[in-house]
Amino acid sequence: MxxxxxxxxxxxxxxxxxxxxxxxxxxxxxxxxxxxxxxxxxxxxxxxxxxxxxxxxxxxxxxxxxxxxxxxxxxxxxxxxxxxxxxxxxxxxxxxxxxxxxxxxxxxxxxxxxxxxxxxxxxxARQMRVPGVTLPGIHRLRHHVDSVALRAALRPGSALVVVGGGLIGCEVATTARKAGVEVTLLEAADELMTRVLGRRIGRWCRGELERLGVQVRLGAQVERFEGQDRVEAVVCKDGSRVEADAVLISIGAxxxxxxxxxxxxxxxxxxxxxxxxxxxxxxxxxxxxxxxxxxxxxxxxxxxxxxxxxxxxxxxxxxxLGQAVPAPQVPTSWTEIAGHRIQMVGDPEGPGEIVTRGDAEAGSPLIVFRVDGDHVEGAIAIDASREFSVASRLVNARTPVSPRALGDPSVNLRDLLKPAAAAARG
Known part of the structure; x- marks a missing residue:
């Protein structure tokens, strides 16, 4: 300041x-x-x-x-x-x-x-209204006490069912699997995290979670939870039954x-x-x-x-304090899933052209840009924190860019910021 x-x-x-x-x-x-x-x-x-x-x-x-x-x-x-x-x-x-x-x-x-x-x-936390939802052993995660309670339920070899494949659900699945917990992730939609990351990155995240050992089931709609004194299984509308020692419901907020x-x-x-x-x-x-x-x-x-x-x-x-300066927001966030740092700015979904820079499949940093006209409207970076700082500036400054230059790894991203810097000095 x-x-x-x-x-x-x-x-x-x-x-x-x-x-x-x-x-x-x-x-x-x-x-x-x-x-x-x-x-x-x-x-x-x-x-x-x-x-x-x-x-x-x-x-x-x-x-x-x-x-x-x-x-x-x-x-x-x-x-x-x-x-x-x-x-x-x-x-x-x-x-x-x-x-x-x-x-x-x-x-x-x-x-x-x-x-x-x-x-x-x-x-x-958004509530789920199905039979058995109040059984002991069913958790939500919004507050510190929730995390402590869920931690106590996660033992190596135990079975955790995560209902909801959004950011928090995928983060918890990552943490639990690394702790030796058997994890099944149930997502009602046809892909993970499409609203936040878009279908391309959501599909990639699903593959990384599966490589970690997480069992991912798409199109899985929960019908009820079963158990006597505590939750023992999750039953889906297709009749399938998933055994559970603990359940996390993470279907949004x-x-x-x-x-x-x-x-x-x-x-x-x-x-x-x-x-x-x-x-x-x-x-x-x-x-x-x-x-x-x-x-x-x-x-x-x-x-x-x-x-x-x-x-x-x-x-x-x-x-x-009497100094109102209107500031419409550009969504900006980050997460860590399956050992990868993912950073997001702007809107990854919408009209325009998708431009990729790098190759996450080959283990190199990747940035996926959405370019509409000659402006970058959204960017998602995977294990590319240094490049993301420049990508974020491109989105926030609405700097005119060439999609060809944006996707060319021989072009320094910082060079694409120079027109905006020159305009600001002028």
Missing amino acids: SAHWVEAMTNHAPKPGTIVIIGAGLAGSMTARALRAAGYTGRICLIGEEPIAAYDRPSLSKTVLAGEHEQAPAILEPDWYANNGIELLLGKRVTAIEPELHRVHIESSEPLNYDRLVLATGAH EPADELARAAGIACERGIRVDATGATSAPDVYAVGDVAAWPLRGGGQRSLETYLNSQAQAEVVAAAL
């Missing part, structure tokens, strides 16, 4: 008052940090339902689940909150919002008045927008915000997984990514 920006924020900011942030995870904590970094001296109350401060949620399906970390790494140093005058209210549930009175109600506490409010309530809906704030698959994070209610903003944010390429949705939550927190902090 530049000194000039901080000075501008300080000089034009509204008078200090009380900013209440509901949701003490990544998005809420990063908003509080951005406010203090910008010089805001007013009261900040950060309220979270979980009893622990913000932590690295992506580690839940990786290092925490593998037992490499007993606790998920903290987002901020434990003493940062006190040192920066943040009133941290953990293990507290907000029961209602009254936007017209600028007031929130907290379970077992006095109501709290605010001048500005930020909703950073995240998302809930739903924005936790119940408070906003009850308060009359506009919601549509998340809290609708403009490109500064402002909601339909005065002085109320939303950030992170709960916010349906405008996308640069059109449309509006919750992004559910770590990097976008961080970016949105900076945008919302600026708006709270």
Whole structure:
């Protein structure tokens, strides 16, 4: 954050008052940090339902689940909150919002008045409604306690069934298989992760998981779970039965927008915000997984990514301090599946031409670009972190490119950025 920006924020900011942030995870904590970094001296109350401060949620399906970390790494140093005058209210549930009175109600506490409010309530695991779904041994993975409970159930040689072949399902399948667990992954669609990675990369990931020893079944729709005192099997609609010592249901997430809906704030698959994070209610903003944010390429949705939550927190902090700068989002995320680091930016699906650079099948770094017209609209990198940093800049800057040059390994990707750099200097 530049000194000039901080000075501008300080000089034009509204008078200090009380900013209440509901949701003490990544998005809420990063908003509080951005406010203090910008010089805001007013009261900040950060309220979270979980009893622990913000932590690295992506580690839940990786290092925490593998037992490499007993606790998920903290987002901020434990003493940062006190040192920066943040009133941290953990293990507290907000029961209602009254936007017209600028007031929130907290379970077992006095109501709290605010001048500005930020909703950073995240998302809930999507529920499955089939017989037997409440049997012991059936897990979800959204919080730290969920990862610890699932870890305790994963023993070498035991059988884990993962229902849902999205990012989290594939990450857990990877971690469990590396720990010696027999893993079967059931996906209702005809390929893994097509919404996030596209069919080409989804198919490649499936092959890598299968090489790792994961049994992948596509078009598998769960009809019921069976068991006496705990889950023993998953039965699919085609009549097939998969034995299970434990089950993970990972079929996506739903924005936790119940408070906003009850308060009359506009919601549509998340809290609708403009490109500064402002909601339909005065002085109320939303950030992170709960916010349906405008996308640069059109449309509006919750992004559910770590990097976008961080970016949105900076945008919302600026708006709270009177320096609103609209920032439509470009989806940006990463994952680790079957020993490969996969990074994504923009939209990999849509019109245009697919251009590949590299060959993952041969073990070399690979980037798959989607070029529409003369702009890169999306890119996915496999084991190509250095190249991805340039690819991300190409997408974000909408730099005109030649598809031929983009796919030519003899052309340095950085050279393709030079027209944008020259234009910026001009």
